[in-house]
Amino acid sequence: MKKDLSVGMSLLPIIVLIGAAALSIFVWDAGMHIPLMIGVVTAAVVSCIAGWSWEEVQNMMVKGVGRGLPAVFILLIIGIIIGxxxxxxxxxxMIYYGLSMIAPAMFVPIVAFVTGIISITLGSSFTSIATIGIAFMAIGxxxxxxPGLVAGAVISGAFFW
Incomplete structure (x- = not known):
């Protein structure tokens, strides 16, 4: 029988994840893979304690990962485009021609405008920031x-639409 969890028990996986992340960053000097696995195991143990069967927990994990996959694929495609x-x-x-063709007086408005056009054309603000934004940062x-002014113009243009 499934029982209601207390607030403390509900927050336990998040607290353990934050603690493991802090240890990973400040003590272990490692990446975030281990803290994420510790957090997942803690969440699974807490849900089993609450009365969920392992099959139900496993199905919920598969459903949760399935919802996140489109975002992972988008980021993968963005990485491919950038590379x-x-x-x-x-x-x-772009850097070469940008340095020779863009007048310094019009640089910031051009950055915002062109980044906006690229963002609308590609359909992804992150892709435009990571591609043309790199070029504009070098040109700037x-x-x-x-760099703060150029980054502001790039981000403003990318998120214009």
Whole structure:
């Protein structure tokens, strides 16, 4: 029979995850894989204590991972686009022509406008930030602009739509 969990018992997996993450960062000097696994195991143990069968817990985990897969695939595609553009010379070409063609007085508005157009065209603000944003950051540095100003223009353009 499933029983209601107390607030403390409900928060236990999150507290354990935060504690393991802190240990991983400050003591173990490791990545986040181990803390995530510790958090998942803690959540599974708490749900089994609450009366869920292991099959039910397993089905809930599969359903939860299934809901997150579209985001993982989008990030994978973005990574492929970024790698292809850098390996193919698109980003260095943008930097070269950007330094020679963009007037410094119009640089910031052009950054916001072009990043917005790329974002709308690709359908992903993260892709435009990670591709053309890299080029604009390099161009802005070459023209002597503050990195914060250029980053603000890139982000503003990317999230315009």
């Amino acid at each position: 292809t553009w850098i390996a193919g010379g698109v980003i260095p070409t 540095q070459g023209l002597g602009f503050s």
